[in-house]
Amino acid sequence: MRRVLADHAVHAYDTALAAIHTHRRPHMSTSLTDLQGYVGKSISDICSNGFTSNAQNHCAHFVSHAHGIDLGLRCGDMTFKTKHTGASIRCDEIYNRLTLKGVWEDRPAISDGLLIFVISAGNIMNNRMNGVPQKHVGIHFGGMVYNFSNGQHKVVVDPSVEAFHHKFKHQYAGGDIALYYGVAP
Numbered sequence: 001m002r003r004v005l006a007d008h009a010v011h012a013y014d015t016a017l018a019a020i021h022t023h024r025r026p027h028m029s030t031s032l033t034d035l036q037g038y039v040g041k042s043i044s045d046i047c048s049n050g051f052t053s054n055a056q057n058h059c060a061h062f063v064s065h066a067h068g069i070d071l072g073l074r075c076g077d078m079t080f081k082t083k084h085t086g087a088s089i090r091c092d093e094i095y096n097r098l099t100l101k102g103v104w105e106d107r108p109a110i111s112d113g114l115l116i117f118v119i120s121a122g123n124i125m126n127n128r129m130n131g132v133p134q135k136h137v138g139i140h141f142g143g144m145v146y147n148f149s150n151g152q153h154k155v156v157v158d159p160s161v162e163a164f165h166h167k168f169k170h171q172y173a174g175g176d177i178a179l180y181y182g183v184a185p
Contacts, residue, residue: 030067030113030184035139035146038066038155043148046155049086051075054153056089059136062148062155063115064088066139067184071097091117091137092129095182102127104161104179115182116140116161118168122176129180134172138164140181 044052046065061075064087072093076085088094095101095117100108107114119135129135138147138158145164149156158164161179169177 030139030141032112032141035066035141036157038062038146039157041155042153047075047086049075049078049082051078051086051089057091057150058089059138059148059150060091060094061087061089063137063139063184064094066146067113067115069094069184071185090131091135092131094137095129095180098182098185100183102181104181107181108183111181112141113184114140115184116145116164117180117182118165118172118177119180120172120174120176121178122174124178124180136168137182 038046043058043061046062051061069088071088073090074086075089076082104116115137117135117137119129123130123132136147138145140161143160145158145161147156158167165179
């Protein structure tokens with residue numbers, strides 16, 4: 001049956017099959033080079049589904065496009081013509097649906113590519129994140145944190161985990177602003 005398919009159809013079939021076997025979408029990457037390529041980009045440079053309003057929070061949206069995460073509500077679900085497509089847009093839905101997650105101090109030894117969440121520790125109960133406004137997520141790689149700045153409306157990189165944490169300790173209410181990790185699916 002494969003012999004009958006045109007060369008381009010065989011390539012598309014092989015690409016799709018590879019994606020199924022690796023549980024990743026084709027062309028999704030989280031290499032340092034790819035993450036560096038996102039720095040300075042707006043969400044409209046990243047999302048082709050049109051969910052790009054500056055009035056929305058796009059931290060989870062960015063990391064989901066970068067990692068190929070499609071758990072819960074997705075950017076494509078925001079309009080009928082792109083329904084059931086795109087990347088996740090809610091920080092708490094991502095965290096709560098991850099199998100491997102917890103406090104940052106308990107993260108796996110190999111931490112490049114991990115999701116790094118920041119939220120008041122009081123809003124994590126039984127390792128589940130509450131749907132509160134003050135939460136943020138980025139991607140840890142090479143000691144730095146790549147994340148979407150909702151104030152600057154672009155992807156930024158914090159030079160260290162400590163700088164990322166410090167930034168949100170001053171932006172968020174409460175004296176218990178803590179870091180959590182998640183392993184992307």
